[in-house]
Amino acid sequence: MKFNLSLYCLLSLFTSLAQTSASQNKITEVIENYFNYDRENIHVQFNKSIYVNDEQLVFKGYVSNKTTQLPNTKTTNIQVVIYNDKKEIIQKQLLFAYNGYFEGGMRLNDKFTSGNYYFHFYTNWMNNFVEDESFVQTIEIINKDEPYQIKTNKPNFETAKIDLFPESGIIINETSNKIGIRITDCHQKGIQITDGTLTDSKSNIISRFNTNTMGNGFFYFIPVANEKYTVNIKVDNKNLSKPLPPIQNSGITIGYNNNLNNNTLAIVVKTNENGLKLYQNKKFNLIVHQNKNLIQKEFTFENNQPEQLIRFSKLNLSNGVNTIRVIDEDLNEVCQRLIYINTSTKPITNLELKPIKNDSLSLTGTINLNNASLSVSILPKDNIKTTQSNSIIGTFSLNSYLAKPETETYLYFDSENKTQKQDLELLMLNQAENKYKWDNIKMHPPKLLYPSLKGTTISGIVEKKINTPSKYKVSLMSLKDKIFLETTLNDKNEYKFENIFATDSTTFFIQLMNEKNEAVFSKISVNVFNPKTDNNFAKSWTNIICSPSQNSEEVITFSSSNKNAINLDNVVIQNNYKKTKLIHKEGNNFATAFKISDKEFGSLLDFLGRNGYRTGFNPTDNSVFIKNRLGDIVRNTDNSPDVFIDDIILLDLNLINNYSIEEVDEIYIDKMGSSGFSNGGNGIIKIYLKPGTNKDYLKSKLNTFILTNGFSKVLLYKNSKFSTKKEFDYFGTLDWSPNIILKDNSNFEIKFAKENQKEVIVQIEGYSNDGQLISEIKHLTTTETP
Known part of the structure; x- marks a missing residue:
């Protein structure tokens, strides 16, 4: 039989193409399977990051669909768990999200001791994935009865450490290697140095490097076989060193150029002479992906070249962190590294601060966003820690793809940071591992065990x-x-x-x-x-014990502190207070009367709990109970008192839960029952509502029950008052506006009290319905008084 060389070559080509297609199809299949289910991301803006423990703490949250990068309108139930600095749970709340947004907060009190508190936000749906998709924000709370020493922004040099990050995780012998370096303190705060060195075993300087304000840097070098290398730095008159990890005889690393024109990304896959022999005739696939958005290309180390250059268009990649992987013919990952792709346009923001009548200020803003929801915090310029250092861009585009999220992300996206692009590339280099591990993608696609809860x-x-x-x-x-x-x-x-x-x-x-x-x-x-809604990652936090951050010499002692009180003898108090007239005093002469003022807060049960009763909900049926605080078996005072609302006796105490203290005019508490007939001598509580309050609840003879573990009520935010201007300047809030909605005109105005401020700090966070993110911190000075 005559051998047909042309036919053989053609069949070989078709076979090769078929194998390549099958391999690439399999890669596409496993990635799409793993990221088949939409994931959520949460970002939360607090109005500030340091609170005194008699303030309101408030926040606005944003929920994003990780696949579409749009507001996640399907999410409704957001769980937040609050931990103290011992990682003990002190409170839980269920928050209601609508159209991708939610609000929340809490009223602080003297039960909050000084220290850091951790707010952990998540959904039940997040438990379906092995990666932690939740959001944690650290807040500091100050006990105003204790002196507070202001912390500096300097890192703690005594706890400085060096971490090394070889490109793609390995150092290859006898070829050029890029080594990332990060210098941080125990609190992960970056340390900037100007002259670090790499030396060999004979103390010869092989390379020099520096680090940026985040503590990140890099250097190149070509290692020699069997040589030992050491990184050396000097920090605050303290010398530190760290040996390089072992050098490999062969391997593959990934480099790239992300700064080319025409939205071109050039990726270089490198090996050495030993690698050329090892990988001869082997095929690899280079893939770049974020979630299931994927591009890939097959390559070999052809023509005996240890470097292979592969180009992609960045227009086909997703905005934010992407992963570059080299996958072999058996679908094993050979190496990987991260890259940040910026395809988004930054909204243009114009802000103006000007005085208006009645000692107020007006903040006007124009932003080229349509159908956007924003939250705006306005603080005095001398606030000791301007605002939280996390940005919504940093959360959604950066931290949500990092195995160890950055504690401070705003600087990476600050338009005034001229080196932000280089800073991001250094950060991508200095990542020890990928959040989305290839073995999980290949072998362990998610199983839906936890529903997305709605109400x-x-x-x-x-x-x-x-x-x-x-x-x-x-x-x-x-x-x-x-x-x-x-x-x-x-x-x-x-x-x-x-x-x-x-x-x-x-x-x-x-x-x-x-x-x-x-x-x-x-x-x-x-x-x-009430399903079990604990987060699978809540117990995995590691308690790293760090020495305290460096403090400045300035100490704040609050003027309202009880420890500042001075005992005085023979003080005559002149009372010019005009006694408030009680409307329902007649017939209640033996009772203690309370005229409810605008300063009262909470529910009726809260008020009774502060005035001599044990109140709450029975754990068996969630019904309301009101008991005397100290039960007396002889007098049977552990039973409930008789409760009247507008002289109508309540046969169902659940009805009292319909009213807040703001709807009440007067309350009369007679623990002995002397002001009327009391069953069993358990006392009488008479409640009188303000005129116009709805009384339809009192007429009902229906079955009632109390819904517990429902959504937390949204606080109506009120600025806290401070005793001195200095205290307000350091800790106060000028305004918090969590619901700024931009329509077609794309402008807004906020009016707030001036509080003797000529310069303010404004933080704006938010995003539009089409997924455009905005995060701005601006220092504004008032214009001249008109």
Whole structure:
């Protein structure tokens, strides 16, 4: 048979192409499978980062779809767990997100001791993934009764350490290697140096390097076989050194040029002479991807060249951190490294601060964004720590792809930082590992074990015997939250309401309705679905014990501190206070009277808890209880007092939960019951509402229950007052506006009290419906008074 060389070559080419296609298709398949399910990212802006423990702490949160990089409109349930500096849980909240945004906060009090507190935000859906997608923000709280020593922004040189990051993780013998270096203190704060050296075993200087303000730097060198190398630095008159890791006889590393014209990315895959022999006739795939957005190209070390140059268009890559990987024919990862691709355009921001009448200031802003939601914090220029140093860009585009997120990201995206591009490239070099490990991508795609929770579920059973349950309905109502729902019964007299969005401690009414839509009395059991929502990564935090940050010589002693009080003898107090007239005093002469002022806060139960009673919710059925603080078995005072609202006795204490203290005019507490008939001598509480308050709750004879573990109520933010101008300048807030909405005109205005400020600091965070991010910190000075 005659041998056809041309046909053989053609068949060989087709076979080669088929193998290449199959290999690349398999890579595409495993990546798409691993990132098939959308992931969430959370960023939270606090109005500042240091609080005194009698202030309101508030924040605005943003939820992004990691695949589309757009606001995640599907997410509703955000869990936040607050830890103290011992990593002990001190509070949990469930927050309601709508259209990709949420708000929250808490009222601080003297129970918060001085120290750092950690706010951990996550969703139940995040537990489906082995990578930590949650968000943590560190906040400092100061006890105003203790002197506070202001911390400097300097790193702690006594705890300085050196970390080395060879390009792609290895150092290859007898070829040029790029070595990343990072110098930080125990708190991971970068240390800048101007002259570091690499020396050999004979103390010869082989290379020199410096580091930037984040502590990142690099150097090149060509290692010699069997030689030992050491990195040496001098920090604050202290000499440090660290040996280079072992040098490999062969291997593959990845380098790139991210600064070419025409949106071109040039990637160089390198080996040495030993590698050329080892990898001869072997095929590799070079891939660049973020999540499942992927580009790839096959290459070999052809023509006996140890460097292979491969070009891609950056227009095909996602904005933010991408991963470059070299994958062999058996789908094993040979090497990898990270790269930051910037394809986004920065919004143009114009801000102006000018005085207006009544000693106020006006902040006007124009931003070329449409359909955007922003949060704006305005602080005095002398605030001891301007704002939080994390930016929304740093969270969504950078930290969400790093195995160890950066604690400070704003500088990497600050338009006034002229070296931000180089700083980002150094940061990408100095990463020890990839957040998304190839073995997990290849072998362990996510399994959906945790649902994406939306509100809560209320279910139960109607106890009344019914011949045809399908003709009956159960109605669920909350007048306060304007919830009016109906559902049918199944053949077992069971009902279920899903996706109930209600605030915590809401009182619900529930009743049975027949086919004529008439109320039919029946006992109805209630079960509120409260799934276990702990985050899988909450317990994995490592407690690194660091010595305190360096402090300045300035110490603040708050003028309102109790420790500043001076005992005085023979002081005559002249009281010019005009006594408030009590409207309902008649008939309640034996009771202690309370006229409710605008300074009172919280719920009615909170008020009673502060005035001699134990209040709360029974753990068995979530019903309200009110008990005397010190029970007396003989007098049976552990039973509930008689409670009246506008002289109507409450047979169902759950009804008291419908009213906040702001709706109350007067309260009379008679613990002995002398001002009227009291069952069992347990005392009397009489509550009188302000005129115009809705009293429909009092007329209800329906089944009631209290919803616990609902969404936290959003605080109406009020600026805290400080005793001195210096205290306000250091710790105060001029304004917090979490809901700035930009429509087509793309401008906004905020008016706030001047507080003797001529210069302010403004931090703006947010993003638009099409995914454009904005993070700006501006120092503004007022224009002349008109």
